Amino acid sequence: MARDKTKNSTPAKGAAGRSSEGKVKKKRFAWVPQVRDNYRMTKEVYPRLGWMMLGAFVVLLGIGLAIGFIFSNPFTFGMIGGSLGLLAAVFLFSRRAMSAAYKQVEDQPGGAAAVVESMKGNWTTSPAVSITKNQDMVHRVIGRPGVILVSEGPDSRVRHMLSSEKKRTQRFIPDTPILEIQVGTADGQVPVAKLQKTLSKLPKSLTPPEVNDVRRRLDALSQQPAAVPKGPVPKSAKAARAQMRGR
DSSP states (O other): OHHHHHHHHHHHHHHHHHHHHHHHHHHHTTHHHHHHHHHHHHHHHOTTHHHHHHHHHHHHHHHHHHHHHHTTOHHHHHHHHHHHHHHHHHHHHHHHHHHHHHHHHTTSTTHHHHHHHTOOSSOEEEEEEEEOTTOOEEEEEEETTEEEEEEESOHHHHHHHHHHHHHHHHTTOTTSOEEEEEESSSTTOBOGGGHHHHHHTSOOOSOHHHHHHHHHHHHHHHTSOOOOOSSOOOOOHHHHHHHHTTO
């Protein structure tokens, strides 16, 4: 009877082992679909992306081979040139992918919030704390520089929105710096592609514990959302953020 139990348990153990190996392989190659989706998204904006990457690889490979023939060692220098060409192609793809992501979200309502939410670090974003029927909106960002109100829309329409939201916020945090940034393409506004860089360069006025304290204070303000006017509802920042990730 003991032998029978051993025989019966062996196939079960084998199946469990194969199942665990399959899960490991899936996790190991989980990045492949994401890279494929990013490539497709980027190619929609830059149709010649494949040729550009191939050109960067071939040029550096050719340079390596040429130097190798001069020094009578084409194999070694060809390997070096090919490796540098591969790195150049990957670098070109990453830069074009980021640029394409910005271009896809810059015309979407909530695109600025999506860009901020993709930032690394101690940043908290509350999208569309103020919004109009023209889809002009103000997002509230909390970080080491303080509270940053980020607007989307023409200056003539969002200036009053920023002023009103600043007064509303100051009632809860009167001693915390409140900054204003207008996102757009007009003079004096910050393009979406430069928003992360602009936020990163702001002087740090708060310590991490102070940032957490400000966040807790403004939780009460978040529970009192501004009235949403009648009219078409803009796409959420979540949809725009999905574009940033290439989904």
